[in-house]
Amino acid sequence: MFGCEWMLARRYLRARSDERLVSLIGWSSTVGMAIGVMALIVVLSVMYGFDKELKQRILGFSSHIDVQGSGTTTADWRGWLPTIRRHPEVREVAPYISSQVLLSEGAISAGAILKGVEPEREEELRRHVVQGRFLGNAPFEVVLGKDLARKIGARVGDDVRMLTPVGGVSPAGMTPRMRAFHLVGIFDSGFYEYDVGLALASLDSVQRLNRLGDRVTGVEIRLTDRDLARAVAAELRSELPDAWVVSWMQRHSSFFKALKTERITMGVILSLIVLVAVFNMVMSLIMVVMQRKKEVAVLKTVGATDGMIVRIFFIMGSILCGLGVLIGGVAGVALAWKLEPLLAWLEKVLGVTFMSGDVYYIDHVPSAIDPVSVAWVVVVSLVVGMAATLYPAWRAAAVPPADVLRYE
Numbered sequence: 050m051f052g053c054e055w056m057l058a059r060r061y062l063r064a065r066s067d068e069r070l071v072s073l074i075g076w077s078s079t080v081g082m083a084i085g086v087m088a089l090i091v092v093l094s095v096m097y098g099f100d101k102e103l104k105q106r107i108l109g110f111s112s113h114i115d116v117q118g119s120g121t122t123t124a125d126w127r128g129w130l131p132t133i134r135r136h137p138e139v140r141e142v143a144p145y146i147s148s149q150v151l152l153s154e155g156a157i158s159a160g161a162i163l164k165g166v167e168p169e170r171e172e173e174l175r176r177h178v179v180q181g182r183f184l185g186n187a188p189f190e191v192v193l194g195k196d197l198a199r200k201i202g203a204r205v206g207d208d209v210r211m212l213t214p215v216g217g218v219s220p221a222g223m224t225p226r227m228r229a230f231h232l233v234g235i236f237d238s239g240f241y242e243y244d245v246g247l248a249l250a251s252l253d254s255v256q257r258l259n260r261l262g263d264r265v266t267g268v269e270i271r272l273t274d275r276d277l278a279r280a281v282a283a284e285l286r287s288e289l290p291d292a293w294v295v296s297w298m299q300r301h302s303s304f305f306k307a308l309k310t311e312r313i314t315m316g317v318i319l320s321l322i323v324l325v326a327v328f329n330m331v332m333s334l335i336m337v338v339m340q341r342k343k344e345v346a347v348l349k350t351v352g353a354t355d356g357m358i359v360r361i362f363f364i365m366g367s368i369l370c371g372l373g374v375l376i377g378g379v380a381g382v383a384l385a386w387k388l389e390p391l392l393a394w395l396e397k398v399l400g401v402t403f404m405s406g407d408v409y410y411i412d413h414v415p416s417a418i419d420p421v422s423v424a425w426v427v428v429v430s431l432v433v434g435m436a437a438t439l440y441p442a443w444r445a446a447a448v449p450p451a452d453v454l455r456y457e
Contacts, residue, residue, distance in 0.1 A: 054360045057348075078333055081326030082373025083380065086430050089319050090381030091388065093422045096312035098415035100305070104275075106240035108297060109173055110247070112269030113278045115300065116285065117293045122146070122264040125291070129268055132288050138272045138281050143170040144265040146255045151212040152193075152248065154203040161197055163211065163248045165255030165265075174236065174249065181205035181234035189254050191230035194244035195237045207232045211248075215259045228258050323430050327437045330369050334362060334441035345445055355446040362445045366438025374430045382423060388416040 116129060126144055133142050146165035151158055166174070168184040175183040184190050191209060203209050208229045215226060230250060238244055256262065270285075272278060278296035286294040298305075338345070345358055384391075392414050395401075 054357060055364060057361050076369070078326050078330035079369045079373040079376075081329055082323060082370060082430065082434060083377035085319065085322030085326050086374050086377025086426060087381035087384065088322060089316060089426045089430075090378065090418075090423055091385050091416075092315050092319055093312065093426070094381075094385035094416045094418050095388070095414060096308070096315060097419040097422060098417035100308050100312070101417050102415040103240075103308070104305075106238060106243075107301060108275060109177070110238055110240070110243050111297065111300075113272045113275045114270040114282050114285065114294065114296050115267055116270065116289065117267035119291070119293070122261055122266055124262075124264045126265050126268050127263075129289055129292060133268065133270060133285065136281060136284065138274065138277055139270055140273045141170060141271040143167050143269050144252060145267060145269050146252060146259070146261065147266045148213060148215070148255065148259055150248070152197070152201055152203075153210045153212070154201040154207060157201045159197060159200050161193075161246050161248045163191075163213075163250060163255060163258075165250055165252040167252050171249075177236040177238050178234045179237045181232075183234055184249065184251050185233070187231075188251065188257070189228060189230050190233045190250065192234040192236055192249040193232060194247050195235050196241065196245035197248065198232070198235050200245065203232050205232055205235060211258065213258055226258065226260075230254070323433070326373065327370075327434050330366060330434065331437050331441060333369075334366055334438060335444060337365070338362065338441055338445040346449075358446040359439075359442040362442035363435070363438050366441065367435050370431060370434030370438070374427055374434065377430075378423070378427050381426075382418060385416050385418050389414060 116126075116133070117123065118125060130142060133139055143166065146163075148163050148165075150161055150163040152161050153159075166184075168175075168186075171183070178192065179195065181192075184192060191211075193203060193209070198204070201209070209232050210227055210229050212225050212227045236244075236249070238247075250258075252265070256264070270281075272281060275297065279298050282294050282296040282299070286292075348358065349355075
């Protein structure tokens with residue numbers, strides 16, 4: 050019986066000369082389903098890639114956990130190190146200093162954040178240097194972001210003057226301190242906010258510039274698994290009651306919550322395409338039921354049960370829905386997989402920029418396929434599409450044979 054139902058479902062999907070419009074509407078719903086599924090997969094992949102890329106860029110230049118004292122600087126940081134290093138998830142601990150400075154090269158000046166680090170502990174930062182080299186043991190060396198260096202017109206080998214608001218006493222009163230730093234390298238983080246506003250120098254040089262002695266801004270912690278930052282920060286907070294401990298999730302919580310909300314919103318909006326395709330499929334099946342009343346009545350008079358009629362039209366709807374989801378899923382995964390090189394090629398051919406780094410933080414459209422999101426899109430689309438065929442199938446089973454064949 051199932052073979053007979055399958056055969057009749059495929060036969061009803063083939064249009065006769067007087068049913069081409071109905072068939073066209075039915076197959077157009079398959080095309081709409083494919084487009085909707087493809088669009089959902091591509092957009093969710095872009096949003097997932099954007100989230101993943103931003104986390105990678107942000108955490109490449111900042112710590113997983115930050116420990117600071119009660120003031121702008123602290124002298125108690127060495128006492129924290131044994132407690133921090135005892136934690137099994139801690140991979141690396143390093144002190145740092147962060148201060149605001151005014152950089153100038155010739156007559157051009159720009160404000161920036163000067164970060165003092167220990168060069169031997171910053172392998173992640175070292176990998177982003179695109180010109181020159183990273184910081185060495187010599188004092189008063191600096192590495193600038195590529196956009197910051199371009200902004201002030203500095204090149205590797207130049208001496209860049211730094212003006213710090215931490216003042217010294219002179220006969221004229223309090224005056225800011227200024228020191229020339231030798232530009233030894235330029236880095237490219239891929240994150241515009243860092244490239245245009247961050248300068249790196251050795252910890253000792255920044256301490257001497259600001260006359261801090263052994264004081265630092267805080268201690269940066271990197272973990273073996275960055276996703277455990279919230280739990281590890283809570284444990285360290287209980288063990289270091291006098292310190293301020295914050296994880297990267299707390300530090301950038303508003304930004305990533307907004308990104309997650311945008312991802313959900315885009316998914317809901319684009320799911321309307323799938324709903325429209327499902328609605329078209331339901332209408333086409335209802336029209337098929339209206340045109341196939343005589344065939345349905347004949348089938349019921351020769352012994353076909355209501356369940357058999359329901360299954361015939363349910364198979365029809367499942368074929369339309371399944372083909373649409375299959376084509377859309379394959380096309381969506383393929384397009385999401387090759388989206389970055391495709392858009393790069395289009396930018397080169399058309400001479401346009403789809404994503405500007407100073408607006409969207411990164412300068413390209415990232416795409417990363419999330420298997421969980423793809424599975425959800427495929428499964429939900431199939432379930433909704435197949436569930437929508439139940440009403441037309443029920444209408445077909447409710448056709449009264451006697452009323453239809455009375456005047457035949």
